[in-house]
Each structure stands twice: as C-alpha cells, then as structure tokens.
Amino acid sequence: MYVAVKGGEAAILATHELLAETRRGDPAVPEIAPAQIREQMGLAVARVMNEGSLYDPDLAALALKQAQGDTIEAAFLLRAYRTTLPRFGASLPLDTGAMAIRRRISAAYKDLPGGQVLGPTYDYTHRLFDFALEEGGETPALTPAPAPLAETMPRVPDILGQEGLMEAEAPPEGDPAPFDLTRASVSFPAGRDVRLQAMARGDEGFMLGLGYSTQRGYGNAHPFAGEIRLGEVAVSFVPEELGFAVDLGDLTLSECQMINQFAGSKDIPPQFTRGYGLAFGHAERKVMSMALVDRALKARDLGEAADYPAQQEEFVLYHADNVEAAGFVEHLKLPHYVDFQGELELIRRIRAEREARLAKGQDHLPEAAE
Amino acid sequence: MTRRAYDDGRTAAYNYAYLDEQTKRMIRRALLKAVAVPGYQVPFGSREMPLARGWGTGGIQITAAIIGPADTLKVIDQGADDTTNAVSIRRFFERTAAARTTEATAAATIIQTRHRIPEQPLAAGQILVYQVPLPEPLRRLEPREAETRKMHAWAEYGLMHVRLYENIARFGEVTTTYDYPVAVNGRYVMAPSPIPKFDNPKMDMCPALQLFGAGREKRIYAVPPHTRVVSLDFEDHPFRIQSWTEPCGLCGATDTYLDEVVTDDRGGRMFVCSDSHHCETRRAEGHHGPMLAAAASIHLVEKEDAA
Incomplete structure (x- = not known):
C-alpha cells in the first residue's frame, strides 16, 4: 500500500539546529555576550524594550542576541515572555518633573531654569567613520563639570501652563485606571490612554514616517520641540499591606513635549496644545515622532478635520504594532494552496467561458439580472 | 549575571495549555457570549502568544481555553495534518498540555483548522476551532471598525449584496472562491475564515460546535450546533461550489x-x-x-x- 510522505516534523527540528549554527556565525570569532549588547548597544536595547513593552535591559539584550539583532523578532520574544507575567498592581504615576536629568533641551526658549543640557547625543557628531572603534581600546576619562546640574528642572509646558497658555492635562472624569491594551480589546473612538500606549509600543519607523507626514502637509502640524528630556525616574508602588509608597527602582526614560498651535473655539480661547511622547531608555526619535502623532490624533477632540492618515486613530493604532504587522505580513509564507486552487479553478473557468463566448461571436456577458 | 531560563524546554514553568487560568476564563466568557449570539464578533483580550500573529494565535487561544486531559486534538492546515504550521501547533499542545493527538477526524474531540473543514462529516460532541485572519466580512468594503460595527448592529448588509451583484455583472458569477460570506441564523453576516466555498455547505446545521478565533484582530465568534448557515446569493444566481x-x-x-x-x-x-x-x-x-x-x-x- 502507499502512505503519504511526512517530513514536516523532522524538517522543523532540523531548521532549529541550522538556525542555531547560523546565529553563531564563524566560530573563530568570539561569541557576543548579552551583557555586551546591554552595555554597548543600548539604543537597540531601548528600542526592543519599547516595542516589547517591558523594561528589562538584560532580557532585551538576550532577545537581541537570540534574534541575531532583528529588533522586531527581539520585541516579539520580549512580548511573548511579558504576556505570561502576573500583574500584581499598578505603580503610582511617574513624575518626570522629578527626573534626574542627563539631557534636557528646549527649542522654544533660549535659556530657562536648569539650562540647556546636551548630554550624550549624536546631534552634533559628523557622520564620519571612527576607525579607532575597529581596534577598540580605553575611552578617555571624563572631566567632571565644575558644578552639578540642578536636582530637578521644571518642564517647559508647565512654565507655559502657569500663564494659562498651555492646554491643561486633566485626568478623565473619575480618574479611572488606564486601559491596558495588552489585556483587553481596543474599541473606537479610543481614549488618549489607549492611543499613547499603542504609540509607545508602536514601531519606531512607522511612527517616524507618520510624524514626518504631518510636517509635510499630510496633517496640520506647526510644532515646536518644547522640551526633550532624558534621565532616571523613580517608580513608586503602594503595597496594600503597607499603605505607603516604596521605591521599586529607577527607569531610564525619554520624554518629549511638543507645543502646537490651536486657534481656539467658541468655548476655548486660543492656546497651545500638547503632543506627548514617552519611551524607555534613550529613544529621542521615537518620542518626538510619537509627540507629533499624538497631537495629530487630537484632531477629533479639538474639532479639527481628520483628513490624513496620522489623524485617523484606527489607521495609526492598528498599523503601528510591528509584531502584529510582521506576523500577518509573514503569514503569507504559510501554505495557501487550498485557496489558491479555488482561484485557479475560477480563472480557468472564466477564461474558458470567455473563449466560448467569443467563438460564438458574443463579446459581452448576458445582463446580470437575466 | 545568570538569568532565568526562558526557552529551556522545561514547560513546567508554564500553566497547563500555556495560558493562565484567568485568561482562560476570560476567553470562555467570550466563547459563551459568541455561542449565545451566533455569528456576532465578540471582542476579547487576545494575549500575545509565543507564536506569530497571523499564524493561528486566535485558534490556539481558543483551543488552550477549552482543552482538558480527556480531549484528543487534531490539527490541520490546508486539510493536512503534516503541513509545517499544523505540526508546529500540534507540538505546542503536546508540549504545554501533554495533549493526546490524532490524525483521525472521528477520533478527535477538538479539531483546530486553518482553511479547511474535514471531508468526513463532523459529529455531535466534536468542536471545530477555526484560525481566522480577518474576522470582519465587511472589511474590504469599509475599512473602519467603528463603521462596520454599526453596519452589523443595524443588519445593514446592502453593500455586501451590491458587491456580489457587481461581480456577477462583470464576470457572470461571484468571484469569491474562499472566505465566502455567510448569513448565520438569519441575522449576522459572518466570515467563515478562508475555507474554500466548497466547504461552506458543511457549516450549515452541523452537529459539531464551530468556534472562530482571530488573535491579531482580537475577536471570537461561533456557530452553535444545528444552526442555519447560508452562503449569500441571489435567486437567479444561486450559490455553487467548486x-x-x-x-x-x-x-x-x-x-x-x-x-x-x-x-x-x-x-x-x-x-x-x-x-x-x-x-x-x-x-x-x-x-x-x-x-x-x-x-x-x-x-x-x-x-x-x-x-
């Protein structure tokens, strides 16, 4: 008798082994350790933590190693781990006003309390190769600044807010717990908490492109980078059995607040409106893009026309998730031969019917209603 | 620093059938609602799974929520038990739920499928779990979820009939060959998932329970046993299969x-x-x-x- 050949399972196991060998590369080259990735590829680690929605530099570094540096695959690993973690509570709101600043710049004011702090940035590097990095070696010791930075620095939109020029951020009626889009299905219109969550884990490239589109006329953006800050913020938690807040540790965060125009309406005098971006680690491009799109998505709330992709929340929220997008785009690799057979059968039959019709001298279909 | 191992083959670190019990309860509640309102898409808190979106995470979550030690599981993709993703999903349940598996359609209590309904008629007591990529049958006609939900609420399906009519006017027949829309229990228009329209008649009055999971789109829907499932057509252009x-x-x-x-x-x-x-x-x-x-x-x- 004849039996079907089955090779699926053996092939899958073999490809896992081949993948491990490919990941390792040339064994003559020393193997990279996750700690090296964590310390020396910090911006990639930050991106994986953001798109993986989990602040864990060690696991993000391991994910990057396991994924051969593919940030979307690494974010996927992190998310599939995160989803199994128990939720034991919510922290108190982070106070980025109390951030221990490493970098803080404002494009809206020449000088301001606390000053402009450049911090570590590629902004003013010339993009010329530093071939010394090929060899490696010691980094020269830094000279400490003559005076320490201010302990805390006021946030620029807060300065404008004192004058009533900046849109206030009031919590919604009753100050409900924020939505968790990893535990519940999003419905539309989506609240701002949902929008900000979706963008915080959204693909950096997608957010960048959308933010850019608002600057180029696909949206009505007139933004000023009110402030961008980078530093460490304490996470506080109130355990029920204690009844008072304890510090769990610090997060490195990037925050961007864009200042945008708003003409005002019947009820609201002209004022500035906010676009907000927040991300783990040093992720300036991400938070700036997010702040542009956050403002664009306020179009509906502010009674503005929402004609462009960046202003349409279903478009932005559904498509910013790169792990979901990658899964669905790449599922086209799965077999579709059942459906394709249906299409083959259809097109062959329609062509045969057409030829038969032409042979009879008819050049059009009979009316559909006949 | 030595970290906790993640993928070391010791599945004991995970709950039976991977999902935690709270999540399973949430999914079962969504399933009960789906069974109570046949063809209605119930939003659910779809979890991020260790398999990729679009690769069956909706069906996997349903199977994980309903499977028990007494079940026998069959997994097919394109109708076959040995296609790579079917193998991968079957291995997932063998690993996380020590699932008893089979290739015999009649021996299975749960059949997870992608793109086919088995040829052998299903029996009462069996559950067919479909993997669904796009649960919204109206999505190609209206991209906005806020709008399509209203269209379902009002049973406003004229647009779908216009599309079928335009097909007939242009090609002489409806050119949808898979994921052919159906009306369930005389109320909701439903996407049967990308099964060939050849399989649509098998859904009608089927004695087995049919459950549909769309993980990425976060929707669950169902056809209870012995429920009317009618493929949309016109009196003068009746539905026909390949x-x-x-x-x-x-x-x-x-x-x-x-x-x-x-x-x-x-x-x-x-x-x-x-x-x-x-x-x-x-x-x-x-x-x-x-x-x-x-x-x-x-x-x-x-x-x-x-x-």
Whole structure:
C-alpha cells in the first residue's frame, strides 16, 4: 500500500539546529555576550524594550542576541515572555518633573531654569567613520563639570501652563485606571490612554514616517520641540499591606513635549496644545515622532478635520504594532494552496467561458439580472 | 549575571495549555457570549502568544481555553495534518498540555483548522476551532471598525449584496472562491475564515460546535450546533461550489476538495485530496486513484511493501 510522505516534523527540528549554527556565525570569532549588547548597544536595547513593552535591559539584550539583532523578532520574544507575567498592581504615576536629568533641551526658549543640557547625543557628531572603534581600546576619562546640574528642572509646558497658555492635562472624569491594551480589546473612538500606549509600543519607523507626514502637509502640524528630556525616574508602588509608597527602582526614560498651535473655539480661547511622547531608555526619535502623532490624533477632540492618515486613530493604532504587522505580513509564507486552487479553478473557468463566448461571436456577458 | 531560563524546554514553568487560568476564563466568557449570539464578533483580550500573529494565535487561544486531559486534538492546515504550521501547533499542545493527538477526524474531540473543514462529516460532541485572519466580512468594503460595527448592529448588509451583484455583472458569477460570506441564523453576516466555498455547505446545521478565533484582530465568534448557515446569493444566481473534472489521483474520490500538484516542468500535474487523512483512509479501504503509482516516483507517497 502507499502512505503519504511526512517530513514536516523532522524538517522543523532540523531548521532549529541550522538556525542555531547560523546565529553563531564563524566560530573563530568570539561569541557576543548579552551583557555586551546591554552595555554597548543600548539604543537597540531601548528600542526592543519599547516595542516589547517591558523594561528589562538584560532580557532585551538576550532577545537581541537570540534574534541575531532583528529588533522586531527581539520585541516579539520580549512580548511573548511579558504576556505570561502576573500583574500584581499598578505603580503610582511617574513624575518626570522629578527626573534626574542627563539631557534636557528646549527649542522654544533660549535659556530657562536648569539650562540647556546636551548630554550624550549624536546631534552634533559628523557622520564620519571612527576607525579607532575597529581596534577598540580605553575611552578617555571624563572631566567632571565644575558644578552639578540642578536636582530637578521644571518642564517647559508647565512654565507655559502657569500663564494659562498651555492646554491643561486633566485626568478623565473619575480618574479611572488606564486601559491596558495588552489585556483587553481596543474599541473606537479610543481614549488618549489607549492611543499613547499603542504609540509607545508602536514601531519606531512607522511612527517616524507618520510624524514626518504631518510636517509635510499630510496633517496640520506647526510644532515646536518644547522640551526633550532624558534621565532616571523613580517608580513608586503602594503595597496594600503597607499603605505607603516604596521605591521599586529607577527607569531610564525619554520624554518629549511638543507645543502646537490651536486657534481656539467658541468655548476655548486660543492656546497651545500638547503632543506627548514617552519611551524607555534613550529613544529621542521615537518620542518626538510619537509627540507629533499624538497631537495629530487630537484632531477629533479639538474639532479639527481628520483628513490624513496620522489623524485617523484606527489607521495609526492598528498599523503601528510591528509584531502584529510582521506576523500577518509573514503569514503569507504559510501554505495557501487550498485557496489558491479555488482561484485557479475560477480563472480557468472564466477564461474558458470567455473563449466560448467569443467563438460564438458574443463579446459581452448576458445582463446580470437575466 | 545568570538569568532565568526562558526557552529551556522545561514547560513546567508554564500553566497547563500555556495560558493562565484567568485568561482562560476570560476567553470562555467570550466563547459563551459568541455561542449565545451566533455569528456576532465578540471582542476579547487576545494575549500575545509565543507564536506569530497571523499564524493561528486566535485558534490556539481558543483551543488552550477549552482543552482538558480527556480531549484528543487534531490539527490541520490546508486539510493536512503534516503541513509545517499544523505540526508546529500540534507540538505546542503536546508540549504545554501533554495533549493526546490524532490524525483521525472521528477520533478527535477538538479539531483546530486553518482553511479547511474535514471531508468526513463532523459529529455531535466534536468542536471545530477555526484560525481566522480577518474576522470582519465587511472589511474590504469599509475599512473602519467603528463603521462596520454599526453596519452589523443595524443588519445593514446592502453593500455586501451590491458587491456580489457587481461581480456577477462583470464576470457572470461571484468571484469569491474562499472566505465566502455567510448569513448565520438569519441575522449576522459572518466570515467563515478562508475555507474554500466548497466547504461552506458543511457549516450549515452541523452537529459539531464551530468556534472562530482571530488573535491579531482580537475577536471570537461561533456557530452553535444545528444552526442555519447560508452562503449569500441571489435567486437567479444561486450559490455553487467548486467541482473538478477528474478524481483524486491517489484515492479516486470524486466528491472531495482537490489540490493541484505540479509533477514536472513540462506541464504535468495531478489532483489530490486536500484532506490528507480522508485520502489515506480511502486508500486503506482499497480505493485507488489513477496516479497512485506515479505519485511514488515524485515522493508524494511511499510504497509500503509490508502491507
């Protein structure tokens, strides 16, 4: 008798082994350790933590190693781990006003309390190769600044807010717990908490492109980078059995607040409106893009026309998730031969019917209603 | 620093069938609502799974929420048990739920499927779990979820009938060959998932429970046993299914859905049952297709001398 050949399972196991060998590369080259990735590829680690929605530099570094540096695959690993973690509570709101600043710049004011702090940035590097990095070696010791930075620095939109020029951020009626889009299905219109969550884990490239589109006329953006800050913020938690807040540790965060125009309406005098971006680690491009799109998505709330992709929340929220997008785009690799057979059968039959019709001298279909 | 191992093969670190019990309860509540309102898409808190979105995470979550030690699981993709993703999903449940698995349609209590309904009629007590990529049958007509939900609420399906009519006006027939829209229980228009329209009639008054999971789109819906499922059509252009002019090359069946296999680079091809278990069962019963011997030469089947 004849039996079907089955090779699926053996092939899958073999490809896992081949993948491990490919990941390792040339064994003559020393193997990279996750700690090296964590310390020396910090911006990639930050991106994986953001798109993986989990602040864990060690696991993000391991994910990057396991994924051969593919940030979307690494974010996927992190998310599939995160989803199994128990939720034991919510922290108190982070106070980025109390951030221990490493970098803080404002494009809206020449000088301001606390000053402009450049911090570590590629902004003013010339993009010329530093071939010394090929060899490696010691980094020269830094000279400490003559005076320490201010302990805390006021946030620029807060300065404008004192004058009533900046849109206030009031919590919604009753100050409900924020939505968790990893535990519940999003419905539309989506609240701002949902929008900000979706963008915080959204693909950096997608957010960048959308933010850019608002600057180029696909949206009505007139933004000023009110402030961008980078530093460490304490996470506080109130355990029920204690009844008072304890510090769990610090997060490195990037925050961007864009200042945008708003003409005002019947009820609201002209004022500035906010676009907000927040991300783990040093992720300036991400938070700036997010702040542009956050403002664009306020179009509906502010009674503005929402004609462009960046202003349409279903478009932005559904498509910013790169792990979901990658899964669905790449599922086209799965077999579709059942459906394709249906299409083959259809097109062959329609062509045969057409030829038969032409042979009879008819050049059009009979009316559909006949 | 040594970190906790994540993928070390010790599945004891995970709950039975991977999902935590709270999540399973949430999914079961969504399933109960779906069964109570046939064809209605119930939003649920779809979890991020260790398999990729679009690769069956909706079906996997449903199976994980309903499977128990007494169940026997069958997993098929394109009708076959041995396609790579079916193997991968079956391995997932063998690993996380020590699931008893089978290829025999009649022996399974749960059948997770992508793109097919088995040829052998399902029985009462069986559950068919569909993997669904796009649960919204109106999505190609209206991209906004906020709008399509209203259209369902008002049973406003005129747009769908216009699209079918336009197909007929242009091509002489409805050109949808898979994921062909159905009306469930006379109320909701539903996407049957990308099964060929050949399989649509099997959904109607089926004695088995049919559950649909769309992980990425975070929707669950259901067709309870013995429920009317009607493929949309017109009185003068009735719904019809695919047919082939030749039988299965391996088992000779003339009433099954066939896949086309290209056998050489000179235009040679043969047609074989897409339901691999059904085809094997028929061959074991002594049915022979015209191409069975030729199939061995291209390693589609092997000749077992012992038998």
